[in-house]
Amino acid sequence: MGKERGGRKDDRRVNETWVPIPEGSGFGLQNLPYGVFAPAGAEPRVGVRIGDHVLDLAAAFADQPEIDNDVFARPSLNAFMATGPAAWTSVRTRIVELLTDSAHRDALGSALHPLDEVTLHLPIEVADYVDFYASEHHATNVGRIFRPDATPLLPNWKHLPVGYHGRSGTVVVSDTPVVRPSGQRKAPSDDTPSFGPSAKLDVEVEVGFVVGVPSTLGTPLTTADFAGHVFGACLVNDWSARDIQAWEYVPLGPFLGKSFATSISPWIVPLQALQDARTPVPPQDPEPMGYLTEHEAWNLDLDLALELNGDVVARPQYREMYWSPAQMLAHMTVNGASVRTGDLYASGTVSGPEKQQRGSLLELTWNGAEHLTLADGSTRAFLQDGDQVRITATAPGADGSRIDFGDVTGRVVRA
Template identity: 65%
Template structure:
C-alpha cells in the first residue's frame, strides 16, 4: 500500500509526497533557509530535522554530502510526513507556501549549456542554412555545448532587462548598436551537480547519479540578432550571457525513477565514453506560456543526448565538477511546430507570426511580455509530479 502524508495535498498538485523538491525560502522577513515543498506547504528542514545545514541560504553544503546522505535525508523527510506519531512535532515546521519568498536554490559554480535536441538543432539548421545539411558533421558524434556565465543565472520571477549589443549590419554598413530586437526564449531542463570530481578525472555515464542531485527548469534567454553577429567563430557570448532563469525548486533524481527510460540506439553508435547504459532518458513534458497563453508543449523524451552523456562529455577532457555546477540540456523541441521550445522555431525566424488568443501577434519578445515554463513527469504510484515554474517578464533596455 502506498504511504500517504498527513499533510493535505490538493489533487493535481505539483508537489505530492512522491516529489519533495528542495528550495531556498524566507518568511516573515527572515534569512533564507532550506525547505521541501509538500502540497501547499513548505517544510522548514532546519526546524524539522534539527540539522544546521538546512539553515544555510543555499543548498550547496547539503549537496556536497553526496548521494548516500541525500537518500537518507529523503527517507527521513518521508517518514516524518507519513508517520502520524510525528505529526504533532512536525506540524509547527510547516509554513504555507503562499507566505514565503523563494530564492535561488544553489550558488551556481559553473554553467554549461548543451544543444541536445535533434529537432531543435535541425530546425535551426534549416532556418540559418537553407538548402544545406541541417546538422553539422559533429552533431551526432558528441553533445555540442558552450560554457555560459554563472553570475547571470537568476531565480524565477526575476525581471529580464532587454540587453544591448551589436547587431548584424546590412551589406557594406557598419554594425548597429542598441537593444536587441529579436529577444527569444529557450525552454530547457537543467541538472544540478552535488558531488564534485577531481581535476583530470572523467565521469562516466554510469556515475551520473553519483554526482547529480536533481533537476530544475531553465529559460536560457537569447538575443538572436546579437548572437548571429558575434557567434562566428567562437560561439555564444553576449547574446546569451545577460540572463538565464531557473525554477526555485530542485526535484531530486530519486523522485524521477518512474520517468526514466532507455533511449533508442543512436546512429552512428557513440564513442565508448558516451555509451549510456543507465537508462537516463527522461519522460518530462514541458509547457510554454506566452502572456498566459500556452503556445508550445516540448517533450523532453525526444532529446537525442541524455544528461548522463552530457555530463560524460563535459568532463572527458578533465574538467572538474564543483558542487553547485549547473548544466542545461539546450532547447527542448519535438517534431511538431507546437512542440518547439524557442520562438526562433515557433515563428520560423519571425516569418510566420504567432497569433495569441487575445488577438495580438508576436514573433519575438516585446517589452512587458511574460514567459512561463512548467513541466511534469510520471512519479511513483502512478501520480504525476511537477517542477513548479520558471517565469520572467521583459523590461526595457537600460
C-alpha cells in the same frame, strides 16, 4: 505553480501524508523537491515542498541527531548536495517518515509554512554553468533557418554533445525581471553593425541538471557516474538575444547574446523522485564513442509547456532529446575537467518533431517569418517589453502519480 497538469486523482500515496495535499497536486510524497525559502522576517534556509507548504528542514531535524541539520540552515542547497547519495537517501527517507506519521504533526507545525507566505530564493550557489545543444529537432530547425542550402546538422553534431560555457553570475531564480539586453546587431542587409536593444529577444525551454558531488581534476566521469554526482533537475529558460547572437557567435560561439540572464525554477527535483521517468534516448546513429555509451537509461520522460502571456504556445517533450544528461556529463569531463558542487548544466532547447513542440520563438515563428497569434489577438515574432513567459513540466512518478517541477517565469523589462 504548475497548475496546468497534476497527479492522478486515484493516486494512493498522495493521501498518506498528514499535510493537506490539493487534489491533483504534483507535489506529493513521490516528489519532495528541495528549494531555498525565507519566511517573513527570517533568513533564507533550505526547505522541501509538500503540497502547497514548505517544510523547514533545519527546524524539522533540530531533534534528529542522525541528521546534520546545519546543512539546511543555509541560504543554498550546496552544503547538503555535497554530502552525497547515501545522505540524500537517508534524508529523503526521514522526510517521508516525518510527513506520514501523524505523531509528528504537532511538533512540526511551526516548521511547516504555507507557500504563499514565504519568499523563494535561488536554490543553489551556481559554480559553473554549461549549456548544451542536445535536441536533434532543435538543431535541425536552426540549421534549416540559417543554412537553408546546406545540411542542417553540422558534421560533429551526432558524434558529441555540443555545448558552450555560460555565465554563472547571471543565473537568476524564477520571477526575476529580465531587462532587454543591448548590444551590437547587424542584419544581412546592413552594411555596418549598429548598437541598441535587442529586437529579437527569445526564450529557450530547457531542463537543467545540478551537480552535488564534485569530481577530481584530471579524472573524467563516465555515464555510470551520473547518479553519484548529479543531485537533481530543474527548469531553465536560457533567454537569448538572437540578433546579438547572430552577429557575435562566429567564430567562437554564444557570448553576450546569452549571458545577460538565465532563469531557473526554485525547486530542484531530486533524481530519486524521477526513477519512473527514466527512458532510453532515441536511436543514436552513428553509435557513440565508448565514453558516451550509456549502460542504463537516463533520458527523462518530461512533458513541458511554454506559455506566453498566459497562452500555451508550445508543448515540447524531453523524451525526444538525442543526448542524455549522463552523456552530457561524461562529455563535459572527458578532457579531465572537474565538476564542482553547484555546477549547473542545461540541455539546450527542448524541441520535438511537430511545430507545436518547438521550444523557442525562433523555431515557432521561423525567425519571424510566421508570427504567433495570441488569444487577445496580438501577434509575436519575438518577445515584446512587458511579455510574461512561463515554462512548466511534469513527469511520471511512483504509483501512477505525476511529478511537478513547478515553473520558471520571467517578465521582459524595457532596456
